[in-house]
Amino acid sequence: MTPASVSDYRELARRRLPKMFFEYIDGGSYAEVTLGRNVSDLEAIALRQRVMRDMSQLDMSVEVFGQTMSFPVGLSPVGMAGMYARRGEVQAAKAAASAGVPFCLSTVGVCSVEEVAAAGTPPWFQLYMLKDRGYMRELLVRAKAAGCPVLVFTVDLPLPGARYRDVRSGFTGATKFSGALNTAWQGATHPAWLWDVWLHGRPHTLGSVVGAIPQGRSVTDFLSWIAKNFDRSVTWADLDFVREVWDGPIVIKGVLDPDDARDAVRAGAQGIIVSNHGGRQLDGVRSSISALPRVVDAVGGDLEVFMDGGIRSGLDVLKAMSLGAKACFVGRAWAYALGAGGKPMISKMLGTLRAELATAMVLTGCNEARNADKLLLDVAL
Numbered sequence: 001m002t003p004a005s006v007s008d009y010r011e012l013a014r015r016r017l018p019k020m021f022f023e024y025i026d027g028g029s030y031a032e033v034t035l036g037r038n039v040s041d042l043e044a045i046a047l048r049q050r051v052m053r054d055m056s057q058l059d060m061s062v063e064v065f066g067q068t069m070s071f072p073v074g075l076s077p078v079g080m081a082g083m084y085a086r087r088g089e090v091q092a093a094k095a096a097a098s099a100g101v102p103f104c105l106s107t108v109g110v111c112s113v114e115e116v117a118a119a120g121t122p123p124w125f126q127l128y129m130l131k132d133r134g135y136m137r138e139l140l141v142r143a144k145a146a147g148c149p150v151l152v153f154t155v156d157l158p159l160p161g162a163r164y165r166d167v168r169s170g171f172t173g174a175t176k177f178s179g180a181l182n183t184a185w186q187g188a189t190h191p192a193w194l195w196d197v198w199l200h201g202r203p204h205t206l207g208s209v210v211g212a213i214p215q216g217r218s219v220t221d222f223l224s225w226i227a228k229n230f231d232r233s234v235t236w237a238d239l240d241f242v243r244e245v246w247d248g249p250i251v252i253k254g255v256l257d258p259d260d261a262r263d264a265v266r267a268g269a270q271g272i273i274v275s276n277h278g279g280r281q282l283d284g285v286r287s288s289i290s291a292l293p294r295v296v297d298a299v300g301g302d303l304e305v306f307m308d309g310g311i312r313s314g315l316d317v318l319k320a321m322s323l324g325a326k327a328c329f330v331g332r333a334w335a336y337a338l339g340a341g342g343k344p345m346i347s348k349m350l351g352t353l354r355a356e357l358a359t360a361m362v363l364t365g366c367n368e369a370r371n372a373d374k375l376l377l378d379v380a381l
Contacts, residue, residue, distance in 0.1 A: 003340065006312045006333045009349055013084070013339030017193055018186035020171040021083055025335045027165030028279035035279030037287035038310030045289070045319045046378035050365035058361055059368045060354065062327055064304060065150055065249045065270065070100030071354050072327035072369050073317055075334045075346075076308050077126035077152065077253075080219060082110020084339040086201035090119045092338055095346035097121040099354075104152050104329070105208075107139070108226055110219070112207030113146045122147035126253070128154055128226070129234040133241065135212045140245040142208070151246050152273070153239070156254025158232040161281040179220065196342075236267040243268070251306070254281075256291040258298035261305075271304035271326075278309055278331055289320060296324030314356025318364065321372035 003009050014022050028035030060071035075096050081088035089111035096103035097120050104124040105116050116123050125143040130136050143151065166172040170182035187194045198204075206222035213225045242250065251271035252264045264272050274292045276285050288309030296305050307320045308329035317328045330353070337349035361369065364376045 003337075003345070003348065003352075005352065006336065006349065009333070009336040009340045009345060012341065012345075013336040016190065016341075017084060017339045018183075018190050020166075020169040020182070020186055021080075021193075022339065023165040023169040024080070024163075024171055025078075025084070025332060025339065027163055028283065029161035029163050029281055030283035032279060032283065034276055034283050034285050034287065038276070038279055038289070039312060041287040041289050042310045042312075042316045042319055047315065047319065047322075047360060047364050048376055048378040049363050053365040055362040055365065055367065057367060058358055059370075060357060060361070062370050064102070064327060067102065067149065068100070069102065069327060071357060072321060072325075073311075073350065073353055073357075074102040074124075074306075074327060074329045075104060076329040076331035077104045077106035077109075077154070078331050078335045079106045079108040080110055080206075080223075081106070081335065081338060082201060082207075083197060083204065083219060084335060085342040086196045087111055087115070088201075088338050088342075089116050089123075091343040092334055092346055093119055093121065093123055095334075095343045095350065098347060099350045101350070102150070104150075105148075107208055108206050108223065110201075110204065110207060112210070113139075113143050113148065115207060117146035117148070122149065124148060124150040124152055124251075126152040126154055127242075128157060129231045129238060130226075130229040131231045132212065132229055135209070136241075137245055138211070139208060140242065144246065144248070148248075150249045150251060150271075151242070152251045152253050153242065153269075154253045154277075155234070156275070156277050156281050157230060158234065159230050160227055161277075161283070163280060236263050239267045239269070251304070253308075255295060256286055256288070258294045261295045261299040265299050265302045269303060271306060272299070273329060274305065274307045274325070275309050289323070292320060292323050292325060300324050314353045314358070315360045317353065317357050318360040318366070318369075318372060318376065321369060322374055322376040 062069050062072045089109045093103040093116050125148040249270040252269045253273040255272045304326045307325040311328050311330045320328050337345040
């Protein structure tokens with residue numbers, strides 16, 4: 001199948017990846033209500049078609065923290081991307097650099113921040129607040145030394161949400177013996193993945209945290225350590241600890257409530273990502289797109305507001321920007337494309353989003369993406 005949309009990349013990834021890894025990408029928490037809302041609420045927004053306008057010139061670029069994005073889409077942090085394709089984070093970073101957009105590396109990426117930075121453009125770096133403050137400090141120092149320009153601080157994961165698909169697929173909850181058997185069987189029945197990732201994509205560790213658990217032998221060992229080190233005591237005051245090491249822009253990821261957005265401003269953040277962790281944390285909360293206008297109204301003039309969650313097309317990007325997002329970040333879209341065929345597929349997917357955004361801009365009479373506003377929508381939220 002030749003992929004034409006994000007749903008096509010999803011289907012190709014489903015065919016190629018072992019079930020446990022596809023379900024990890026595809027699934028949400030609990031009954032996946034919020035996961036569905038992220039998509040359906042975007043689908044329900046109508047763009048306002050306009051005609052007979054000179055659209056011979058389009059400018060899709062936006063400026064973010066001194067960086068020009070060729071169009072307003074970045075790659076969100078996605079855990080364990082190196083298990084979906086050989087050295088997956090490196091492939092994704094290269095695709096993003098070629099497209100002129102930022103790639104954000106997850107704390108729980110298979111490839112280390114040094115490996116990704118050495119491949120070309122240093123990534124944005126995503127950080128969780130961990131109980132082990134010493135190792136957090138070390139991560140910040142390493143990210144700074146690698147040239148990462150922006151720190152994305154994820155705040156909506158004081159503990160992992162219950163993800164039933166991961167249990168059913170055997171990714172979590174299995175004994176060491178049964179888990180090993182399950183992994184071996186799923187790998188053996190997906191030979192393309194077995195060759196690309198299992199045999200030639202090693203080491204299978206979480207590269208940025210491998211030093212914290214030298215006895216770790218598998219990705220699940222590292223994920224277990226991370227899960228035990230999520231810190232439920234974190235408050236806005238802990239940003240002072242981050243600032244002791246990090247002097248660049250800080251973007252707070254995981255904000256849905258206007259009051260939390262105001263707290264982020266008071267804490268000195270330079271940006272926020274309106275996000276519900278892709279519907280993978282507290283099920284039943286608002287979709288990202290429905291939360292976006294309230295957050296923008298509260299703090300849009302004080303810091304940069306981005307959004308992720310539910311973006312499946314360039315039309316979705318324009319809808320989010322019309323409601324105040326400076327740019328959008330996609331997670332599942334690039335993870336599907338990576339699983340479908342590595343860097344070439346991510347590049348193709350980004351090209352698709354760009355082309356769809358261009359079409360939407362032309363047909364709504366929007367010459368410059370940075371000037372998108374609610375007048376591009378046919379109904380007000």
